[in-house]
Amino acid sequence: MDSELSQWITLLRSPLLDDRLVAIKTLQHLGDEDAIAPLIDALQDDDPTVQTLVITTLWEFAHPSAIPPLIGCLGSPYEAVRNEALSALKELVSTDDLMKLLDVLQTGNFHAQLNVLVLLRKIHDAQALPFILPFFESENAELREAAVITLRYLNQVVRCEPALALARDPSEVVRRAAVLTLGHLSDEGVVPLLSHLLTEDTDWQVRRNAAQALDTLADPAAIAALVAAVADPEWQVRKFAVRALQKVTDSRALPALINALADESSDVRRDAATALGNLGQTEALSALQQTLNDPDIDVRIFSERAIAQINQTLAQTAHG
Amino acid sequence: MTNLNTDLGFPTQRLQADVLVVGGGTAGTMAGIKAKQANPDSDVLILEKANIRRSGAIAMGMDGVNTAVIPGNSTPEQYVREITIANDGIVNQKAVYETGRLGFEVIQELESWGVKFQKDPDGNYDLKQVHRVGKYVLPMPEGKDLKKILTRQVKRHGVKVTNRVMATRVIVQNGRATGVVGFDVRSGDFVVIQAKAVILCTGACGRLGLPASGYLYGTYENPTNAGDGYAMAYHAGAEMTNIECFQINPLIKDYNGPACAYVASPFGAYTANAEGHRFINCDYWSGQMMLDIYKELNSGNGPVHLKMYHLDDDTIAKIESILWANERPSRGRFHEGRGENYRTHGVEMNISEIGLCSGHSASGVWVNERAETTVPGLYAAGDMASVPHNYMIGAFVYGRIAGENAVDYLQSLDHLEPDPDFLAAEQTRIYAPLTQPNGIPHTQVEYKLRRLVNDYLQPPKSPHKMEIGLEKFVAYADTLTAMGARDPHELMRCNEVSFIRDCAEMAARASLYRKETRWGLYHYRLDYPDRNDAEWFCHVNLKRTESGEMELFKRPVEPYIVDVDLKREVYDVAVR
Ligand SMILES: Cc1cc2nc3c(=O)[nH]c(=O)nc-3n(C[C@H](O)[C@H](O)[C@H](O)COP(=O)(O)OP(=O)(O)OC[C@H]3O[C@@H](n4cnc5c(N)ncnc54)[C@H](O)[C@@H]3O)c2cc1C
Numbered sequence: 005m006d007s008e009l010s011q012w013i014t015l016l017r018s019p020l021l022d023d024r025l026v027a028i029k030t031l032q033h034l035g036d037e038d039a040i041a042p043l044i045d046a047l048q049d050d051d052p053t054v055q056t057l058v059i060t061t062l063w064e065f066a067h068p069s070a071i072p073p074l075i076g077c078l079g080s081p082y083e084a085v086r087n088e089a090l091s092a093l094k095e096l097v098s099t100d101d102l103m104k105l106l107d108v109l110q111t112g113n114f115h116a117q118l119n120v121l122v123l124l125r126k127i128h129d130a131q132a133l134p135f136i137l138p139f140f141e142s143e144n145a146e147l148r149e150a151a152v153i154t155l156r157y158l159n160q161v162v163r164c165e166p167a168l169a170l171a172r173d174p175s176e177v178v179r180r181a182a183v184l185t186l187g188h189l190s191d192e193g194v195v196p197l198l199s200h201l202l203t204e205d206t207d208w209q210v211r212r213n214a215a216q217a218l219d220t221l222a223d224p225a226a227i228a229a230l231v232a233a234v235a236d237p238e239w240q241v242r243k244f245a246v247r248a249l250q251k252v253t254d255s256r257a258l259p260a261l262i263n264a265l266a267d268e269s270s271d272v273r274r275d276a277a278t279a280l281g282n283l284g285q286t287e288a289l290s291a292l293q294q295t296l297n298d299p300d301i302d303v304r305i306f307s308e309r310a311i312a313q314i315n316q317t318l319a320q321t322a323h324g
Numbered sequence: 325m326t327n328l329n330t331d332l333g334f335p336t337q338r339l340q341a342d343v344l345v346v347g348g349g350t351a352g353t354m355a356g357i358k359a360k361q362a363n364p365d366s367d368v369l370i371l372e373k374a375n376i377r378r379s380g381a382i383a384m385g386m387d388g389v390n391t392a393v394i395p396g397n398s399t400p401e402q403y404v405r406e407i408t409i410a411n412d413g414i415v416n417q418k419a420v421y422e423t424g425r426l427g428f429e430v431i432q433e434l435e436s437w438g439v440k441f442q443k444d445p446d447g448n449y450d451l452k453q454v455h456r457v458g459k460y461v462l463p464m465p466e467g468k469d470l471k472k473i474l475t476r477q478v479k480r481h482g483v484k485v486t487n488r489v490m491a492t493r494v495i496v497q498n499g500r501a502t503g504v505v506g507f508d509v510r511s512g513d514f515v516v517i518q519a520k521a522v523i524l525c526t527g528a529c530g531r532l533g534l535p536a537s538g539y540l541y542g543t544y545e546n547p548t549n550a551g552d553g554y555a556m557a558y559h560a561g562a563e564m565t566n567i568e569c570f571q572i573n574p575l576i577k578d579y580n581g582p583a584c585a586y587v588a589s590p591f592g593a594y595t596a597n598a599e600g601h602r603f604i605n606c607d608y609w610s611g612q613m614m615l616d617i618y619k620e621l622n623s624g625n626g627p628v629h630l631k632m633y634h635l636d637d638d639t640i641a642k643i644e645s646i647l648w649a650n651e652r653p654s655r656g657r658f659h660e661g662r663g664e665n666y667r668t669h670g671v672e673m674n675i676s677e678i679g680l681c682s683g684h685s686a687s688g689v690w691v692n693e694r695a696e697t698t699v700p701g702l703y704a705a706g707d708m709a710s711v712p713h714n715y716m717i718g719a720f721v722y723g724r725i726a727g728e729n730a731v732d733y734l735q736s737l738d739h740l741e742p743d744p745d746f747l748a749a750e751q752t753r754i755y756a757p758l759t760q761p762n763g764i765p766h767t768q769v770e771y772k773l774r775r776l777v778n779d780y781l782q783p784p785k786s787p788h789k790m791e792i793g794l795e796k797f798v799a800y801a802d803t804l805t806a807m808g809a810r811d812p813h814e815l816m817r818c819n820e821v822s823f824i825r826d827c828a829e830m831a832a833r834a835s836l837y838r839k840e841t842r843w844g845l846y847h848y849r850l851d852y853p854d855r856n857d858a859e860w861f862c863h864v865n866l867k868r869t870e871s872g873e874m875e876l877f878k879r880p881v882e883p884y885i886v887d888v889d890l891k892r893e894v895y896d897v898a899v900r
Contacts, residue, residue: 035377035479037472066375091510094813095374095488099539100654126813128767129539159771160538184762213762220764220806 009034013042024054032061040065044073052082059085063092071096075104079116090119099127106135114144121150125157133161140166145175152178156185163191171197176207183210187217195221199229202245208238215244222251234260234276239269246275253283262291265307270300277303281310284317332758334512339486340739341369343730344504344519346491347553348372349380349546350716351706352525353474354430354723355730356483359523362731368483371517373490373509373816374548377475381527381546381707382716386467387587387646388452389441390715391460392431393424397451398458400424404886406455410610411686411712412842412855413890414566414863416882418693419711422725423718430720431462437473440466452590455608456897461586465646489515490816491552492754494522494560494702495742501560501702502740505750512758512812514751516742520734521701523726524689525719526553528571528707529827531820533677533782534774536578540767544573544676550820551827553708554680554689558826562697563690563867565710565879567827567834568847570783571681572614577627577674579658585630588643596631596670603628606897609684611844616898618675618783618845629670640666677774678782680827683707683714685846687831690865690879695726698867701737703730756805757818763808766817773800773821777828784848785835794832800825829874830866837876838864857890 012034015027028046031039043065046058059077062070074096077089097105105127108120121139124132132154139151152170155161167189170182183201186194195218202214215233218226230252233245246264249257257279264276277295280288288310295307343359345352348370356370372379393403403424408415431449435441442450442463451459464470478485491506495518503518530545541547558564574585574595585595585607597603597620604616620628632640644666648656664671682688688710695703705722706714714722757763780793804822809815840856841849863879 035475064375066378094811095510099542125765125767157765157767159540159765159767180762187764188768216762 009036009038013039016042016046021051021054024049024051025057028054028057028061032064035065037065037067040067040069044070047073047077052080052085055080055082055085056088059088059092063088063096066096068096068100071101072104075101075108075120078108078119079111079113086115086119090122093123094126097123097126099129102127102129102131106132109135109139114147117147118150121147121154124154128157128159130158130160133158133164137166140170145173145178148173148175148178149181152182152185156188162189164189165191165193168193168197171201176210179205179207179210180213183213183217187220195223195225199226202226202229202241203232208236208241211236211241212238212244215241215248219244219248219251222248224252224254227252227254227256231257231260234264239267239272242267242272243269243275246272246279250275250279250282253279255283255285258283258285258287262288265291265295270298270303273298273300273303274306277306277310281306281313284314286314286318289314332512332755334507334514334755336514336516337508339369339515339517340367341484341517341519342366342734343368343521343523343727344517345370345523345525345727346504346556347380347525347527347706348376348478348485349525349527349706350382350474350719351709351723351726352380352523353478354720355523355525355703355705355727356478357481358724358727359731360481360483360727362728364482366731366734369517369519370478370483370485371489371491371504371506372485372487373552375487376478376485378471379546379548380471381549382467382471382474384546386464386470386716387584388461388463388467389431389717390454390586391423391427391713391717392449392451392462393427393460394431394449394451394462395428397449398460401886402458403460405888406458406460407713408884408886408888409890409893409895410456410608410612412895413857413861413888414569414686414842414881415712416692416710417885418882419691420713421885422693423711423714423721426721426724427717430717430724434473434720437477439470439473440464452586454586454589454606456606456895461590463587463646490819491526491556492819493750494524494556494699495746496560496699496702497740497743500700503742505742505747505754507754507812507815509812509816512815514754516747518739518742520737520739521703521730523695523703523705523723523730524553524557524708525704525706525723525726526556526708528679528681528683529554529824530679530681531770531774531824532679532827532831533777534771535677536674538771540770540774543679544575545571545679545681549707551680551823552820553704554830555823555826557689557697557699557702557704557708558830558868560699560702561868562699562702562704563865563879564830565686565688565690565863565865567680567687567830567866568838568864569611569686569843570781570831570846571679571685571687572611572783572845573609573676573684574614574617574628574673575676576630576658577672579655584647587646588630588632591639591643592635593630593632593643595673596629597625598627598629599625600631600670602899604897605899610895610897611685611842611846612895613844613897614675614846615844615848617673621675628673630673631670632666633668633670637667677778678831680831681707682710682712683716683719685843686710686712690863691722693725694729695722696729701733754819755815757807757809758812758815760808761810764803764806766807766809766814766821769803769807770817770821770824772803773797773825773828776800777831781828781831781835783845784850786850787836790832790836794829794836797825797829797832800828833874833876834864834866837866
């Protein structure tokens with residue numbers, strides 16, 4: 005090791021805070037990999053500013069040997085330290101680190117667990133599922149929420165019965181997250197449960213997310229609930245219900261969609277026009293004509309398109 | 325102008341450079357160094373979306389140079405012949421020739437920087453024959469240090485580096501490239517860089533097909549390379565070429581890494597069928613070889629394996645030490661875990677997912693022998709630029725050519741102020757997923773997209789399937805608008821998915837356009853199973869029209885500079 009380098013490494017253990025900070029900054033600048041091991045040791049420094057700067061530096065080196073010690077920082081009592089370690093690991097972790105991360109879930113440290121649940125989204129490996137499930141029953145709502153969001157990222161998981169219970173969680177924050185996750189699952193109970201929550205949940209964000217999830221699933225079985233939700237007191241719920249009806253086309257939605265053309269929210273009016281276009285029924289034509297002088301330009305454009313679309317459908321069926 | 329990034333709390337960073345290199349991998353580091361060497365006063369900046377110390381294909385583990393033309397062993401003319409034949413004649417020979425002509429200088433320069441190449445006891449380069457004819461493969465026993473050495477040279481030459489900024493679009497004004505926009509994947513800042521010349525070196529489109537594991541980043545190629553440069557060049561209006569010539573590689577089954585026949589075959593290993601017999605006579609990767617593997621796998625003689633069990637203990641130990649030490653220690657663990665031993669069993673092999681990569685096959689951004697794309701001021705080099713079978717040395721050579729020519733080109737040019745409407749539109753497009761953190765996660769959106777790629781584009785290619793695929797890729801633009809991101813890192817992934825979609829659409833359209841079979845499995849069409857030189861001895865190019873349509877057309881093959889009689893010299897590696 006050259007003497008310049010070893011001088012800075014020695015300074016890492018100086019009693020003076022400023023010395024240590026300068027040493028780390030310099031080592032970061034020099035970029036010599038011989039500094040990695042001493043920097044990892046410096047993670048044990050008492051001062052959180054030092055720890056944070058060391059993490060940034062190790063992140064800069066991006067050497068795989070720093071990954072386990074950085075994982076160790078995820079449960080730090082200092083928020084800045086935890087956040088920096090999390091940011092670094094978001095970039096550095098790969099599927100090779102899966103087992104190390106899963107080990108952390110088994111510890112009792114809340115911060116470490118929460119951060120690992122976030123990191124598992126980067127790896128999105130279905131093998132993590134059995135380790136995530138116990139958090140559905142955690143006492144802590146934040147962990148339940150994080151766990152059910154992470155489930156959403158595991159693209160190879162298509163059924164997960166335990167997630168349904170979280171959609172009835174006492175905490176609305178958990179319910180909001182769980183409902184969106186259900187949009188990616190195909191368990192039998194999913195569509196009936198989402199339909200129920202769409203019309204019955206007391207929290208409007210849960211209802212909105214249920215509409216979004218049903219939009220993703222595009223299952224005709226949800227039609228009645230979606231039609232009912234077009235009359236929801238919250239415009240965002242109405243908007244996403246109407247959006248879902250753009251995909252699930254069913255003539256039972258016709259009256260509700262025609263009403264929605266007069267909604268106070270321009271988003272709802274616009275999306276309803278599109279849904280009517282997709283439905284392709286002549287009964288909608290006169291209502292759509294009336295929106296051609298809507299004050300909102302988007303509404304006018306989409307109504308025009310819808311009218312054209314319905315006329316085209318008509319022409320095709322006439323010839324066919 | 326709506327200022328979406330400031331609404332989200334992200335400031336805008338403005339940078340300027342004379343030469344802007346996008347991507348700090350093999351080609352990009354060399355482009356930066358050579359631009360600076362050509363004019364030490366010029367301002368050269370490398371933009372890298374990961375961390376230049378460890379980014380790019382080299383970091384996946386490099387065993388040797390695949391295409392070394394070393395005086396006394398082979399000539400550039402021989403090399404051009406070999407690549408012309410391996411690529412079924414569809415090459416711009418002038419461009420291929422440069423790789424042969426300048427490759428040796430690159431090797432010497434790398435050596436002067438401390439890169440070690442294998443030599444025999446007399447001090448001569450220890451070249452191995454892997455190609456059908458001629459020796460071009462030069463082992464690099466310490467390949468794992470290569471990126472470290474390059475990064476050091478970048479620094480020494482005074483090339484600036486901005487890590488963790490992902491470029492998303494090239495700025496084109498007055499018909500020339502004048503910069504790049506992107507964002508910082510750590511802080512989320514919007515980044516606008518003005519430049520007089522832009523060199524794209526963003527590598528392959530390695531995340532097109534989905535690997536057998538279903539793991540999005542478990543690709544053969546470096547998973548950071550999502551086809552960014554292909555999409556950026558396309559949107560800048562540059563011509564793309566032979567996109568239907570996919571990349572497919574022989575892989576170790578269930579293991580993410582090449583089979584490494586290049587390393588093992590000079591020691592006597594070979595690819596064999598289940599009965600232990602050879603069925604190909606050459607391990608150099610080509611579409612024809614992949615077709616023979618595909619046929620063998622589907623013939624009842626499969627599975628196919630890399631056979632070493634006939635070798636002696638010492639030789640196997642030597643192969644193991646090379647394969648396992650060079651940044652792939654996981655390989656040793658992998659075989660151990662499966663209870664496999666090179667001494668007793670063949671290593672079972674499989675066919676990889678598809679990708680786009682000119683470095684291995686021939687699909688890329690159209691460039692001439694000066695590394696120029698069809699957009700003035702826009703250059704491309706490496707795995708994304710259309711010089712076939714270029715591999716690592718070709719990436720270095722074309723990085724060099726691009727760097728030197730860019731410096732030459734920009735002399736009398738000034739910076740142009742970017743159009744605010746363009747910037748505003750880009751912001752809206754790039755940041756959309758962050759405005760809906762509860763949108764569909766990128767992992768779901770990417771997974772479904774790449775399953776479609778597997779289902780509809782994986783050769784052998786069927787026209788009906790490809791038509792369906794194309795329809796789905798086009799419609800997928802809507803699905804992308806539903807994607808959500810929770811932090812800038814996820815935003816990067818979302819933007820990558822949009823690049824992958826662009827590449828999938830290009831791949832489907834180009835594959836439908838070329839109505840013949842060529843390059844073995846790479847473009848094997850069930851409805852046109854034969855090569856048809858009368859109609860298709862040409863490049864298939866595509867570009868974005870003014871109105872935003874994808875337009876396909878034929879481009880004649882440039883006159884050969886090295887005589888090759890393709891009627892007599894058909895690339896054929898099957899053992900009959
Ligand atoms: C596993 C493997 C083994 C190989 N083995 C050999 C071998 O033994 N011998 C041989 O000759 N060749 C080998 N090759 C091929 C060779 O490595 C490549 O052809 C060559 O390295 C390509 O260089 P490149 O510069 O085009 O791409 P890369 O070196 O991959 O560089 C691309 C860079 O661009 C960056 N980037 C991507 N998108 C963006 C964006 N939007 N903004 C900013 N930056 C971006 C990436 O992070 C990356 O650093 C191998 C390839 C692989 C994948």
